[in-house]
Amino acid sequence: MDRLPFLDRNALIMMWQRLTVKPDVVQWYPYELNECGEIVANACPSARRQIVLTDVYVQLNERLGHLAAMSVAVTTLCFGIMVPDVVWMLPEKWEDFDRDDPVPFVPDLCVEVLLDSERQQNIAHRVHAYLEGGAREVIVVGPDGKVEFWGAEGLRQTSMFEVVLSLDSGYFEVDGAIAEPNGVRS
Template sequence: MDVPALLDRDGLLAEWRRLTARTKSGHGVYELDGRGEVVTNSRPSARRQIVLTDVYCHLSEQMGHLAAMSMAVVTPSSGIRVPDVVWMPCEKWEGFDRDDPLPFVPDLCVEVLLDRGTAQNIDRRVQAYLEGGAHEVIVVDQYGQVEFRGAKGRRQVSMFGVALSLDPIYFDGRRVPAAPGGTRN
């Protein structure tokens, strides 16, 4: 049985353009795996949207207004993925077609697992972002726990000095007290 080969960046972008030309569902609802096959995501719930906006606001306030929500990015090993929030320095925002996915992975990516079926494959997503050039990936789980991950694994604090104080009212069941730096353990 032949396994389809992984597409390179140009192949992924071509498939993305074909997909966006025939659908009106919007970015963030779908992604492409490494073979260019469509991966459909459900629309975020109202509480997940509030948490995504809160994370975006924290990043914008702490790092400058160079963050974006639900921006498609090309990863070298996992296709075109849509992190919940991304941040990168000003100079990286120049020189690419804004109608296409970012041709690279931004410096910081955030995944919020609340109401999302990606908990089982989050390690693969994190690795794809790090392999693609992210310096850090922040993962917020369904209980509000915040993990900072880098090329050498989990960190106690963000390398960017980011602290997230997320309201526990939006998270499932278990209340988790805030730890130093605003994270929840």
């Protein structure tokens, strides 16, 4: 089977814009576009995952300033248009584009929460796409609540942004079962 050619940023953003004005074409939420402009459907996040990613969003806003956002489409160099769970970037970067369109670059910090997510299977690809596209750090919250910090040099022991996440262990899987609530993981 022949693979479609890779699209550049502008072509990907134009494809995204066409899809958003035709909601009957895209019946999935959220969706992404691969590097060829093909729709990649993602399952809707569970309430448990939404609670955790909201908690991450709130903690980033408290630590780094109110410049984080949830489920923002970003344009990468090697994958197409992806939708990280949470992003953060410097204030001047928010001013440089039309915020109704996908961000035409990758923000400084991207977060993926892997609870009930099919993204576990391709998280290495996602982390690579964000870092190659300009992210300074990628935070991955695993299904067990383990928090990893990734940079261009690989896995880091701590966040370059001095982020420490305190997450309730009751939302995570321990040995295949949900942990007891109210325990805090960091």
